[in-house]
Amino acid sequence: MAFELPALPFSYNALASRGMCQETLELHHDKHHQAYVTALNNFVEAKPELQGKSLDEIILAVKGDATQAPVFNNAGQHWNHILFWENLSPNGGAIPPALEAKIKEDLGSVEKFKEEFKKAAVSQFGSGWAWLVLAPNGKLAVTKTGNGSNPLAEGQGKALLGLDVWEHAYYLDFRNRRPDYITNYLDKLANYEFAEAQLQAA
Ligand SMILES: [Fe+2]
Numbered sequence: 001m002a003f004e005l006p007a008l009p010f011s012y013n014a015l016a017s018r019g020m021c022q023e024t025l026e027l028h029h030d031k032h033h034q035a036y037v038t039a040l041n042n043f044v045e046a047k048p049e050l051q052g053k054s055l056d057e058i059i060l061a062v063k064g065d066a067t068q069a070p071v072f073n074n075a076g077q078h079w080n081h082i083l084f085w086e087n088l089s090p091n092g093g094a095i096p097p098a099l100e101a102k103i104k105e106d107l108g109s110v111e112k113f114k115e116e117f118k119k120a121a122v123s124q125f126g127s128g129w130a131w132l133v134l135a136p137n138g139k140l141a142v143t144k145t146g147n148g149s150n151p152l153a154e155g156q157g158k159a160l161l162g163l164d165v166w167e168h169a170y171y172l173d174f175r176n177r178r179p180d181y182i183t184n185y186l187d188k189l190a191n192y193e194f195a196e197a198q199l200q201a202a
Contacts, residue, residue, distance in 0.1 A: 002041045002044075003037050003040055003041055003044075003055065003078060004037065005029070005030075005033055005034050005037050006082055006085065008025065008029055008085055009085060009086060010088070010089070010090055012025045012026055012029075013025075014090040015088060015090060015189060018090065018092070018184070018188045018189055019173055019174075019181075019184040019185075019188060019189065020088070020173055020189060021172060021173055023172055024169075024170075024172045024173055027168065027172075028164075028168055028169060029081075029085065032081075032168050033077075033078070033081040036074045036077040036078045036081065036148075037074075037078055039070070039074040040058075040071070040074040040075050040078055043070065043071045043074065044058075047071070049061075050062075050071070055075060055078060055079055056079070056152060058071065058075045059072065059075050059076055059079060059150075059152055059153050060152070060153070062075070063149075063153045072148065072149075072153070073147060073148035074148065075148075076147075076148030076149055076150050076153060077148040079150055079152065080129055080148065080150050080162060080164065081164070083159055083162045084162055084163075084164050086191065086194050087161050087162060087190065087191045087194050087195065088189050088190070088191055089189065089190075089191035089193070089194070092185075092188055092189040092190050092191050092192070093186075093187050093188045093189065093190060093192070094192060094193075095110060095192040096192060096193055096196045098196055098199070098200075099192055099195055099196040099199060102140055102199065103140060106139040106140040106141075107140055107142070113132075113140075113142070114183075114186050116142045117130055117132065117142050117163075117182070117186060118179065118182050118183065118186070120142050120143065120144040121144065121163055121165050121178070121182045122178060122179055122182065123144070124144045124145075124146065124165050125146075126146065126147075127146070127147050127165070127166040127167070128144060128145055128146040128147055128149070128165055128166070129144065129145050129149075129150065129162050129163060129164060129165060130142070130143070130144045130162070130163045130165060130182075131143045131144065131145065131150070131151050131156065131159050131160075131161065131162050131163075132159075132160045132161040132162075132195060133151045133156050133157040133158060133159050133160060134157050134158045134160060134198075134199060134202050135156065135157040136155070136157050140160075141156070141157065143156045150162070158198065158202050159198070160194075160195040160198045160199055161190055161191075161192075161194075161195045163182065163185055163190075165178060165181075165182070169181070
């Protein structure tokens, strides 16, 4: 069973008034994400040892193996973008009470969480991702990963939110101003309801 590009959970112009235009979503979802899915399917077709495995299983099977880096990168990017679309919302930015309480308990305050997340996302040199995770110790933590990697591959815990900081995610809307893209995400686009649901399910 081949991997498939999931449909966006909102229309292509749903985020246009909140800092992510239709053209960004068309290119990012239909071209970039689709390219990762296509490449991954081609690798799986050519490698019998990967067939029948789930996406998580493939990522964990090939991580750290330099000869399998192209498989890892495309599988990781498919995993990352599935979460990314779910964690954007036309009604984003509002943090539900249970998640807010957990943020305050583990990270000090909402302001401190945002500050830490911005620092991680800005300082990810080159392409990569910033994450809010439920760490293996049961506490929230902010992390970052390079290129196609993610919290699953790096044992950082369960991902609650993930922000794509590859240039393809923000260049049309924010040009080189990655910090503004991050602030806009945290205040207007982040689907904290999704993050809270992930937390409850953990
Ligand atoms: Fe992306």
